[in-house]
Amino acid sequence: MQVEVAVFATLMKYLPDLPVGGSRYIEVDPGVTPADLIQILGLPAEEVKIVIRNHVLTELDEVVEDGDRIAFAPAIAGG
């Protein structure tokens, strides 16, 4: 199955070919979780603080489905 992945802020350097606001579609096995995707994409797990699945905040162990959009972000906040 296929999922769309995006990364923001300080995580962008781990997927350097993605432009700001860009995303990538990747083939994954059914049953995959955001935690698995972090490994597949080579993101440092300790830096990922926010996972957003189809515009809803989600958990690392939530199983994702075909066609989902999953975005990863570090700690962010501000004004």
Add this chain to the structure above:
Amino acid sequence: MTRKIVRINMSDLKATYEDVPKKWAKWGGRGMTSAIVFDEVPPTCHPLGPNNKVVIAPGWVTGTPAAPSSGRTSFGGKSPLTGTIKESNAGGLSGQKIAKLGLAAIILEGTPAKDKWHYLVITKDGVEFKDASDLMGKGMYEIDELLWKDYPKTAVIGIGQAGEMKLSNAGISVNDPENKPGRYAGRGGLGAVFGARGIKAIVIDDDGGPGVEIANKELFEEGRKKLADAIMEHGLTKKDGGLNAYGTDVLMNIVNEAGGLPTRNFSAGQFEGAAKISGEAIAEVVEKRDGEGMTGHGCHPGCIIQCSNIYPDESGKALVSCIEYETAFSLGSNCGIDDLEIIARMTRECNDLGLDTIEAGNSIAIAMEGGLLEFGDAEGALKLFDEIRNKTPMGRILGQGVEATAKAFGVHRVPTVKGQSMPAYEPRAIKGIGVTYATTPMGADHTSGYTIAPEIAGVSGKLDPLTDEGKADLSLAFQASTAFIDSSGYCLFIAFPVLDIQTGFEGMVDSVAGVMGMDLTGDDAIALGKDVLKMERLFNERAGFTKEDDRLPEFMRYEKLPPHDVVWSMTDEELDKVFAWVHED
């Protein structure tokens, strides 16, 4: 040495110094401005009339050596925008210099002779009243430059043309270390109250000042260090962390992704152009143009977070500091504008004319909804600032803020609470911040109870932004701790490491206790925050505000917000719980 208050009376042009009276002795920053306004400003007075005052106060630890990120200055008074009590705080150079002069507050009161304008020079020797004729009609970039010719390296507090016109969206500018305007006590129109005192600018020269007395140096030093360590450890505030690398506009892509980015006058929670106006996009421009632009800019000496930026023009020269998330939302997504260059130029216009960027952008969005121009018309939006500069009736309408603009253009979708328009988080998609907007004494304001931390940012726990449950308690907890931090002089952004790292919280409390010689625990800090809130709520009650004013606008209850297709569903009973304790405790 006792901290002093200087009372500056513009009726007779006299300045009098007094020791801080016992009733205000425990306060600093927001606590000090709100206590003085509560005691001395009649709640029913006209905000631009003779009985209102502007109170300026550095925080408890401001001006001490090496308390990290602690240069905030609080400005207080009765707001012409909201009719409520108002505290608006800013970074820049002023707080530390006021504190180093041994001053706990500056009170501006009285009314000058008609059409008579002054600028004030405050030094260790007293207050000079200077004729401001040569400064009138000028924007803040020129004012800062002119005043530094005579008073180099000083703090300059001032108002642009908006404050001279006494517009309800006039802010108060503080210069940054490069002597540029842009650090604004923006919200609530206190620039108009400043103007009503006939004051164009205040120069603060701390040369030879006595400095800030620290009651318990050991406790202060220990606390200061613990806090600095926590700031440098936390992923958000550390060197090259999210705020340092991208500024507050790091939020743009993420809030957009979560469906909470107000777009086209609060009609959608996502903007297709978000990435183009994000912090990441700003960082790219800075790198590509390789000139005076920078990220990781500090708005005052001693800030170790350094979330500000300097946006460069095409030739690499500094154009404006700084593009915040709030600015990129109000002048960007909320107007349907995805052009970072134009947003930068509009931000510069706001900084020059002396306008709060949030209210300015939101007013343009209302005018767009009312048909004055199309959403997305970036050039048209930029030209509207000339209307304000030229003092046209259109400029005066836009400069009065969102509610006045909505009336002028027959718009009923008006995203305000108590007359102040909402910042960059859609309350239908992020419920806790809606409780803060509804109930804070300040009118719709995110900084006064930033529930975004657990609702979006994963800071201080994790809560579902789309549910109502528990959000009243959450908002109150944030409002109380914020009122404490706003009193301390620390930048509110220390809240993130402080909430996540226990030693950081202890460090914040201990450093305050060390300066003030107070016995202070974490619980005391929250209690002090609640004392501030109580004064502010009581002021508003006496000004005529009731629980019916603690509500979000009607359209948010029936108009579904995409992409989540949610309405504002919080019950009135839940909202009324937030401040029920004011009359119970």
